[in-house]
Amino acid sequence: MNNKPTYYDLVYAVARAVPRGRVTSYGAIADFLALGASRMVGWALNNVQPEDRVPAHRVVNRKGELSGRHHFGSPTLMQELLEAEGVRVENDCVVDFKERFWSPQELGEDWELPEFKP
DNA sequence: TGTTTGACCACGG
DNA sequence: GCCGTGGCCAAAC
Numbered sequence: 592m593n594n595k596p597t598y599y600d601l602v603y604a605v606a607r608a609v610p611r612g613r614v615t616s617y618g619a620i621a622d623f624l625a626l627g628a629s630r631m632v633g634w635a636l637n638n639v640q641p642e643d644r645v646p647a648h649r650v651v652n653r654k655g656e657l658s659g660r661h662h663f664g665s666p667t668l669m670q671e672l673l674e675a676e677g678v679r680v681e682n683d684c685v686v687d688f689k690e691r692f693w694s695p696q697e698l699g700e701d702w703e704l705p706e707f708k709p
Numbered sequence: 710t711g712t713t714t715g716a717c718c719a720c721g722g
Numbered sequence: 723g724c725c726g727t728g729g730c731c732a733a734a735c
Contacts, residue, residue: 618718628730633716659716
């Protein structure tokens, strides 16, 4: 498992760049990274694990629903994490998702991976 | 080596 | 306004 120059690292970096108390969507990351495939974002997060320290719980689908809650080990863990950050989650959906939505474009188009230390 | 699926999104009917 | 289909790239079988 060496450093593979793949979009995976980009997805991880963007996920970490999500401010606390904010949430983003797979399509937003995919669009920012110009992947063209939001599915891969989910796959990237699927390969990621807590040991990567990637707040994947801040990433939800465009509906604002915690689609990946079932992949957190506990179906309620994702909601717990979001609520712990001040994000109100109801019925597995982010309340005021539109307002809580954060776009990676806020970082800037020239934004790149910060010093990634394995 | 080809097919299927996957934490999705956009568009069309 | 809701449901169905296509598309995207990559990994697993």
